[in-house]
Amino acid sequence: xxxxxxxxxxxxxxxxxxxxxxxxxxxxxxxxxxxxxxxxxxxxxxxxxxxxxxxxxxxxxxxxxxxxxxxxxxxxxxxxxxxxxxxxxxxxxxxxxxxxxxxxxxxxxxxxxxxxxxxxxxxxxxxxxxxxxxxxxxxxxxxxx
Numbered sequence: 001x002x003x004x005x006x007x008x009x010x011x012x013x014x015x016x017x018x019x020x021x022x023x024x025x026x027x028x029x030x031x032x033x034x035x036x037x038x039x040x041x042x043x044x045x046x047x048x049x050x051x052x053x054x055x056x057x058x059x060x061x062x063x064x065x066x067x068x069x070x071x072x073x074x075x076x077x078x079x080x081x082x083x084x085x086x087x088x089x090x091x092x093x094x095x096x097x098x099x100x101x102x103x104x105x106x107x108x109x110x111x112x113x114x115x116x117x118x119x120x121x122x123x124x125x126x127x128x129x130x131x132x133x134x135x136x137x138x139x140x141x142x143x144x145x
Contacts (some may be wrong), residue, residue: 003068003071003072006064006067006068006071007068009064010064010065011060011070013057013060013061013064014061016057017054017057017058017061019058020050021054022043023050024048024050024051024054052087054063
């Protein structure tokens with residue numbers, strides 16, 4: 001709701017700022033249209049109502065843009081894409097298959113050894129070793145002449 005209000009205010013400020021800038025008299029600049037003998041620091045240029053209005057509208061526009069950014073971030077959720085519950089469900093499955101894995105060991109049976117994690121050295125050795133030659137299980141028949 002706040003975002004919609006700020007967006008409408010931003011549009012109104014932008015339209016008003018455009019109108020005020022277009023109403024101002026040209027100062028000569030690079031357009032070659034000329035503005036007469038009046039310079040930037042004359043009584044007309046320094047204290048003009050349109051100049052002050054331009055500054056006020058510009059400051060309000062910047063403040064409204066900052067407000068829109070803050071309101072947009074407040075509306076966005078603070079949760080992560082990776083939800084902790086979802087990660088936990090993947091790591092520890094629940095259901096009938098989990099019960100079979102978690103069955104207690106028989107009395108006198110040795111506990112299962114943890115699976116060995118391959119190290120970087122093992123992976124490098126696998127890459128350095130030549131790949132074994134494989135033969136197809138069913139070779140293609142020789143063409144009959």
